[in-house]
Amino acid sequence: MAKITLDKLRHSYMAHPSGPQDYALKELNIDWQEGGAYALLGPSGCGKSTLLNIISGLLVPSEGRILFNDRDVTELPPDQRNIAQVFQFPVIYDTMSVYDNLAFPLRNRGIDESRVRTRVEEIAAMLDVTEMLRVRAANLSPDNKQKISMGRGLVREDVNVIMFDEPLTVIDPHLKWKLRSKLKELHHRVRATMIYVTHDQTEALTFADQVVVMQDGEVVQIGTPVDLFDRPQHTFVGHFIGSPGMNVLPCEVREGRAFVAGHDVPLEGAATPGEGWTEVGIRPEFVSLGATGLPATVRKVSDLGRHSVVEAMLGDTRVNAIVEGEVPGQGEAVHLTFRPDQTRLYRDGWIASEKGRAA
Amino acid sequence: MRKVNQKGWLFVLPVVILVAFNALIPMMTVVNYSVQETFGDNVFFWHGLGWFEDILRSDRFQAALGRQAFFTFLILIIEVPLGVIIALSMPRKGFWVPVCLVTMALPMLIPWNVVGAMWNIFTLPDIGLLGYFLNHVLGVSYDMTQNPTAAWVTIITMDVWHWTSLVVLLCYAGLVSIPDAYYQAAKIDGASNWAVFRYIQLPKMKQVLTIAVLLRFMDSFNVYTEPFVLTGGGPGNSTTLLSIDLVKIALGQFDLGPAAAMSLIYFAITLFASWLFYTLMTRHDVK
Numbered sequence: 001m002a003k004i005t006l007d008k009l010r011h012s013y014m015a016h017p018s019g020p021q022d023y024a025l026k027e028l029n030i031d032w033q034e035g036g037a038y039a040l041l042g043p044s045g046c047g048k049s050t051l052l053n054i055i056s057g058l059l060v061p062s063e064g065r066i067l068f069n070d071r072d073v074t075e076l077p078p079d080q081r082n083i084a085q086v087f088q089f090p091v092i093y094d095t096m097s098v099y100d101n102l103a104f105p106l107r108n109r110g111i112d113e114s115r116v117r118t119r120v121e122e123i124a125a126m127l128d129v130t131e132m133l134r135v136r137a138a139n140l141s142p143d144n145k146q147k148i149s150m151g152r153g154l155v156r157e158d159v160n161v162i163m164f165d166e167p168l169t170v171i172d173p174h175l176k177w178k179l180r181s182k183l184k185e186l187h188h189r190v191r192a193t194m195i196y197v198t199h200d201q202t203e204a205l206t207f208a209d210q211v212v213v214m215q216d217g218e219v220v221q222i223g224t225p226v227d228l229f230d231r232p233q234h235t236f237v238g239h240f241i242g243s244p245g246m247n248v249l250p251c252e253v254r255e256g257r258a259f260v261a262g263h264d265v266p267l268e269g270a271a272t273p274g275e276g277w278t279e280v281g282i283r284p285e286f287v288s289l290g291a292t293g294l295p296a297t298v299r300k301v302s303d304l305g306r307h308s309v310v311e312a313m314l315g316d317t318r319v320n321a322i323v324e325g326e327v328p329g330q331g332e333a334v335h336l337t338f339r340p341d342q343t344r345l346y347r348d349g350w351i352a353s354e355k356g357r358a359a
Numbered sequence: 360m361r362k363v364n365q366k367g368w369l370f371v372l373p374v375v376i377l378v379a380f381n382a383l384i385p386m387m388t389v390v391n392y393s394v395q396e397t398f399g400d401n402v403f404f405w406h407g408l409g410w411f412e413d414i415l416r417s418d419r420f421q422a423a424l425g426r427q428a429f430f431t432f433l434i435l436i437i438e439v440p441l442g443v444i445i446a447l448s449m450p451r452k453g454f455w456v457p458v459c460l461v462t463m464a465l466p467m468l469i470p471w472n473v474v475g476a477m478w479n480i481f482t483l484p485d486i487g488l489l490g491y492f493l494n495h496v497l498g499v500s501y502d503m504t505q506n507p508t509a510a511w512v513t514i515i516t517m518d519v520w521h522w523t524s525l526v527v528l529l530c531y532a533g534l535v536s537i538p539d540a541y542y543q544a545a546k547i548d549g550a551s552n553w554a555v556f557r558y559i560q561l562p563k564m565k566q567v568l569t570i571a572v573l574l575r576f577m578d579s580f581n582v583y584t585e586p587f588v589l590t591g592g593g594p595g596n597s598t599t600l601l602s603i604d605l606v607k608i609a610l611g612q613f614d615l616g617p618a619a620a621m622s623l624i625y626f627a628i629t630l631f632a633s634w635l636f637y638t639l640m641t642r643h644d645v646k
Contacts, residue, residue: 058543079549087540093558104558108549152548 009064039208084153090145442526475588507597
C-alpha cells in the first residue's frame with residue numbers, strides 16, 4: 001500500500017509542445033492517501049487514461065514527478081512499481097487455467113509454490129471463483145474473466161496501488177451492479193489504494209471516497225461525491241454529475257446581486273469580485289414551481305416514476321425542475337423558484353459566490 | 360424424434376456437382392487405371408491390388424517417399440519457426456509496416472516455374488551470381504548439378520526464400536490482432552519475454568499458425584514445379600521427390616497402372632497427414 005503523490009505532472013504526446021493546448025494532461029498536483037478509494041471521472045478524451053498510464057508506468061510523463069510513499073518512481077517501468085491494473089477488456093491468459101492465471105504474477109516473481117497456493121485460494125474465495133479454479137480461463141463468461149483480471153491484481157500482497165480502467169465496459173448491465181459492489185467489498189477487505197477510471201458518474205460516485213473530475217486534461221474538482229453534488233466548483237462538474245445535470249443560466253451581476261432575464265435571483269452568498277461571463281447554477285432538485293417567481297413555459301414533462309422532470313423555457317434558456325406529485329401540463333405557464341442556499345454564481349465557468357453568507 | 364429440415368442439402372448440390380466433375384470423376388478414372396493391367400492396344404484386364412503392392416514394395420517408391428518426407432520435414436522445421444521469428448520482429452506501427460509487408464509478399468507473387476528458372480541461373484557456377492561468388496570468390500566448391508548436397512541445400516533455400524513469407528504474413532496478422540492491454544498486463548504481471556511469447560503471442564497466433572503449417576505441409580509435400588525446373592530431380596535421383604517420380608512414371612514411362620496406384624497412395628498420405636496435423640493442433644480448442 002502506498003501514498004501516491006503527483007507533483008507538477010504534465011504530459012504531451014508531442015515532442016515539442018508549444019502551448020497548453022498541446023498537453024493531453026495539464027499541470028497536476030494530487031495527493032492520494034494510503035488505502036483510499038479514488039475515482040477519476042471525465043468524458044472520453046479528457047486525459048484520464050493518460051494519467052492512469054503514467055501512474056502505472058506504461059507512459060513516462062513529459063514533466064513532473066510521481067512519488068509512491070515519497071519515493072520517486074517517475075522513470076521506473078511497470079513491473080518495478082508494484083502496481084496492478086485492470087483493463088477495459090478482460091485480459092486473461094487463454095491457455096492457462098483460472099488457478100494458473102491467478103498464480104502467474106506470483107510465479108513470475110519467484111514466490112514459493114506453497115505460498116502461491118494459499119494466496120490464490122484466498123483470493124479465489126474472496127472473488128467467489130473457487131469452484132472455477134480448474135477451468136480453462138478461455139471458457140469463462142466476460143464478467144468472470146474480468147473477475148480473474150482483478151484477482152491477478154489482488155493476489156500480490158505488496159501492491160502499491162490497484163488501478164481500474166473502465167473495468168465494467170464489457171459487462172452486462174445486470175452484472176455491473178454485482179461487480180461494482182464486489183469491488184467496494186474488496187476495497188474494505190484488502191484496504192489497498194485503488195484508483196478507478198470511468199466516464200460513468202454512478203460508477204465513480206458509488207465506488208470512490210474521493211472523485212477527481214477531469215476535463216480537457218485538467219482537474220476541475222477533487223472532492224467527495226457529496227461535495228461534487230452540492231457545490232460543483234465548475235459548471236462542467238455541475239453538468240457532468242447529476243441526472244439531469246445542473247441548470248446553468250446566463251445572468252448579469254450588479255452590485256453583488258444576480259439577475260436572470262431581468263429578475264433578481266438570490267444567491268447563496270456574496271458574489272466574489274471580478275469580471276467575466278457570469279452564470280447562475282442551480283440543481284433541478286432545488287427548483288420548485290409555484291405561484292410566484294421567474295415566469296416560464298413548460299416544454300416537456302418526463303415521468304421517471306418516483307418523480308418527474310419538468311423542462312421549462314425561461315426565455316431561450318432551458319431549466320429542469322424535479323417535481324414530486326402533481327405536474328403541470330405541456331405549454332402551461334409556470335413560475336420558478338430557486339432555493340437560495342443552493343443557488344451558485346459562476347464566472348467563466350468557475351464558482352464565484354461565497355458560501356453561506358447571504359448578500 | 361425431432362424433425363430435421365433436410366432442404367439444406369439442396370443448397371450444397373451445385374457444389375457437389377462441380378466438385379464431382381472437376382475432381383471426383385477424373386479421380387475415378389485414376390482409380391480405374393490403378394486396378395487394371397494392359398499389354399497395349401487399349402485392351403485392359405483386371406489386376407486387383409497388384410499395382411498397389413508393387414508400388415509399396417518398390418525401393419524406388421520408398422526412396423522417393425523418404426526424400427519427400429525429408430524435404431517436407433526440413434521445410435516445416437525451418438519455415439515455421441523462421442516465419443514466427445520474422446513476424447515477431449516486424450514493426451507493428453508506422454512507416455515501415457507497408458514496406459515490410461510488400462517486401463515480404465514479393466517472393467510469393469513470382470510464378471513457380473520462374474522461381475525455379477531464377478534460382479537455376481542464380482546458382483550456375485560460371486555465370487550465376489551466387490554460384491560464381493561461392494566458387495570464385497569464397498573458393499567453396501559448389502555445383503548443384505554435380506553434388507547432391509549442394510542440390511539439396513539449393514532446393515531447400517529456394518523454398519524457404521519463396522514460401523517463408525506465407526508463414527510470416529499469417530503470423531503477423533495474428534500478432535497485430537492482439538490488443539495492447541495484453542502486453543501491458545503482462546508487463547505489470549512481471550512476465551518475461553518468453554512468457555509473453557508462450558502465453559500471449561503463441562496462443563493468439565495458434566489459429567493462423569495451424570493454417571500456415573497445413574498449407575506449408577500440403578504445398579511442400581506436393582511440390583513439383585520449382586525442384587523440377589531447378590534440378591530436374593538430379594543429380595542422379597538425389598532430388599527426385601514423389602511428385603517428380605510420379606510424373607516420370609506416368610508421362611515418361613507411360614506406366615498408367617503403377618502411376619495411378621502411386622497417385623492414390625500419394626493422395627492418401629497427404630490427406631492422412633493433413634488430418635493428423637489439424638487434429639493435433641486443434642485438439643485443445645474451445646468448442
